[in-house]
Amino acid sequence: MGLRDQLNTAVKEAMKARDQKRLGTLRLIQANIKDKDIAGRTEESREGISDDEILALFGKLIKSREDSIALYEKGGRPELAQAEKDEIAILHEFMPRQLDETETKAAIAAVVAETGAASLKDMGKVMAALKERYTGTMDFGKAGAMVKAQLGGK
Incomplete structure (x- = not known):
């Protein structure tokens, strides 16, 4: 199953479970993928980005959240830092195991x-x-x- 299918399944499960926080994060991920799909369109190809490009996008999303965590912790906002950590955990669910x-x-x-x-x-x-x-x-x-x-x- 491709990453898009995994995301769609996770969105449906979050909707059924009424997990609004997880659902919001998953929809944000889907929106980022859709933006990349649109940016990559050409006259000849209407295909979306590949799973490798999606993984690279996940890496960028994680990096931006890690930067935000550092700023929130420096600014004394642990609740916002925790929200970012929760989003990172959701992103990691869809990524392969990281090399040590x-x-x-x-x-x-x-x-x-x-x-x-x-x-x-x-x-x-x-x-x-x-x-x-x-x-x-x-x-x-x-x-x-x-x-x-x-x-x-x-």
Whole structure:
């Protein structure tokens, strides 16, 4: 079952359970996907975005919520931070298992070896290969720092 089908099923279940908070989050996710679908339309293709693109979108949604949590906690608004954490938990339900730090380091080492990357100039090539293979399962913010460290940066 594709991610869109999983989302639709989850929306129906939330409606039946009368879980307004979950339903609101799921509808927000669907609206973001629809926006991306519309932005990606061309004269030749009316297809929606792929599951990989949806996973990348989920990563961006999670990142923005993590940023909001930091701001809310800094501003002394724990109830708003908790609401963001709840939304992140719902997003994680639809994402594949995330790679841990050792798995991420191993994946980076494999891609560096495959691409023959030797310096920071090759970082873009390594990151592109990682994004192609590990979209939705790797935190690219942390991975970028690890790639930089492995290629001789700070």
